[in-house]
Amino acid sequence: MNEPALGKGGYSGAMALGKDYATQECSIARALEVVGERWTLLVVRDALYGVRRYNDFLVHLGIPRAVLAARLQTLTEAGVLEKRPCADAPRRHEYVVTERGRALWPALRALGAWGLDTFGGTAPLRLFRHVACGTELGAAGECPACGGLVPVEDVEMLPGPGLDPEPSDPVSRALLAPRRLLQPLTTDPV
Amino acid sequence: MNEPALGKGGYSGAMALGKDYATQECSIARALEVVGERWTLLVVRDALYGVRRYNDFLVHLGIPRAVLAARLQTLTEAGVLEKRPCADAPRRHEYVVTERGRALWPALRALGAWGLDTFGGTAPLRLFRHVACGTELGAAGECPACGGLVPVEDVEMLPGPGLDPEPSDPVSRALLAPRRLLQPLTTDPV
DNA sequence: CAGGGCTGGTTCATTCATTGAACTTACTCC
DNA sequence: GGAGTAAGTTCAATGAATGAACCAGCCCTG
Numbered sequence: 001m002n003e004p005a006l007g008k009g010g011y012s013g014a015m016a017l018g019k020d021y022a023t024q025e026c027s028i029a030r031a032l033e034v035v036g037e038r039w040t041l042l043v044v045r046d047a048l049y050g051v052r053r054y055n056d057f058l059v060h061l062g063i064p065r066a067v068l069a070a071r072l073q074t075l076t077e078a079g080v081l082e083k084r085p086c087a088d089a090p091r092r093h094e095y096v097v098t099e100r101g102r103a104l105w106p107a108l109r110a111l112g113a114w115g116l117d118t119f120g121g122t123a124p125l126r127l128f129r130h131v132a133c134g135t136e137l138g139a140a141g142e143c144p145a146c147g148g149l150v151p152v153e154d155v156e157m158l159p160g161p162g163l164d165p166e167p168s169d170p171v172s173r174a175l176l177a178p179r180r181l182l183q184p185l186t187t188d189p190v
Numbered sequence: 191m192n193e194p195a196l197g198k199g200g201y202s203g204a205m206a207l208g209k210d211y212a213t214q215e216c217s218i219a220r221a222l223e224v225v226g227e228r229w230t231l232l233v234v235r236d237a238l239y240g241v242r243r244y245n246d247f248l249v250h251l252g253i254p255r256a257v258l259a260a261r262l263q264t265l266t267e268a269g270v271l272e273k274r275p276c277a278d279a280p281r282r283h284e285y286v287v288t289e290r291g292r293a294l295w296p297a298l299r300a301l302g303a304w305g306l307d308t309f310g311g312t313a314p315l316r317l318f319r320h321v322a323c324g325t326e327l328g329a330a331g332e333c334p335a336c337g338g339l340v341p342v343e344d345v346e347m348l349p350g351p352g353l354d355p356e357p358s359d360p361v362s363r364a365l366l367a368p369r370r371l372l373q374p375l376t377t378d379p380v
Numbered sequence: 381c382a383g384g385g386c387t388g389g390t391t392c393a394t395t396c397a398t399t400g401a402a403c404t405t406a407c408t409c410c
Numbered sequence: 411g412g413a414g415t416a417a418g419t420t421c422a423a424t425g426a427a428t429g430a431a432c433c434a435g436c437c438c439t440g
Contacts, residue, residue, distance in 0.1 A: 031305030
C-alpha cells in the first residue's frame, strides 16, 4: 500500500513475482528480498567460510543444482558475490564474496548465536576468535576484549566440541582445520 | 549426511518436509529452520515493534491469512511468541514476544542495517536510539556511547526521513509516533 | 584423435508452499 | 434478531523447490 521506493542502491534486478515484500517499507524487508530465500544465507555463510566453487557449494549444502545456480546468480546480480574465472585453472569459476557480502557477517553471526543458545544445547559446532588477541567473539561478532566489530578477515574459525569429527564430504573435512574466514578453501589435495 | 542432532533446546515440532536443512550441522541452519521461511522474520520484526494481534499483523504485512496463521503457530511452538487471551477483551488473542524472540533483535537489527546501506540509499526509514542516552544505535544494536548491547525494551524507535508520512493502514499510522520497542501497539482510538 | 572425466551448468516431471478469495465460528453490541 | 468484529479454515490456482537425467566445453591420457 505504501510506495515501495525500490532498489535505490544499485540492485534493480526484477524479482520474480511473489518473492518481494512489496508493501513493506523497511530495510529488513529490502534485505530479505535479496537474502531471504531458502538456502541463500547458507550460501553466503559458506562463501564467508571460504567456499568458492560451484561443486563445493553443491556437496557441502546438499542443495539441488538448479537452486544453487539460481542463488549464485541472484547473489552475483545483487553484488554479494562476484563471479570470475579461476586464475590457475581457466576452466573453473570462482564465486568470491564482495565487500557487500562481507558486510553480512554480523547478521549471520547474530543468527548463528541465536540458533545456538536457542536450539543448540550447550556444545557449539564452531568457535570464532579474534586472531589478533585470541578472544572468542561475542554474539554480534565483536571482540569483547578489543571492544569493536572484528573485520571478517580477522576472524579465525575453529571446530567446536559438537562438530562431527569425521564428516563424509570433502568440504566439511576441509572445514575441520582451524582457518581464517574468507581464506579460499581447497579440496584438491585429498 | 552428517548426523543432524536436532532440536535439543525445547523445540521439537516436526518441520514439514523440505523446510529443514537436514545435512547442515550448523546453528545458522538451525536458526533458519525456525525463522527462515518467507514472512517469518517480518512477523518477528512487527512483534518487536509492538504488534500483538492477528489482524494488526495482517493489515501491516499484507500477508495471506493462511500464511500468517501458519507462521504464528510455528513461532509460538518454537517459543518465539506466546499466544494468550487478551486481558481486557476475552475474545481477543495476543501474540507476545518471549525472551527468545527478544533475542532475535540483534540479528534483525544487523539485517536491517545491511539492507539500509546496501539498497536503501541515504534516507533511513526508522531510527533507533538508546533511551537512556539518546544515542543512535550501531549496526549490531549496540549503543556507541554506552558501549554495550542495548536491551530491546530500552530502544526507542522514531520515524526516519524516508518514511511515508501518510500510510494507509492504521498499524503503519500508529507506528509513526516515536515509541519504545515491545510497547503494545494500540490501533483502537482511530 | 577417441574416450573418459571434471566443471558448471540446463531441462524436466513431481512435489511442496504460497496466494487470494471465500467461507466459518464464536463472541459482542445494538 | 441482525450486524459486526476477531481469528481463523478451506480451497483452487499459481509459483517455487526437489532430484534425476541430460548436456557442453575443456583437459588429459593412451
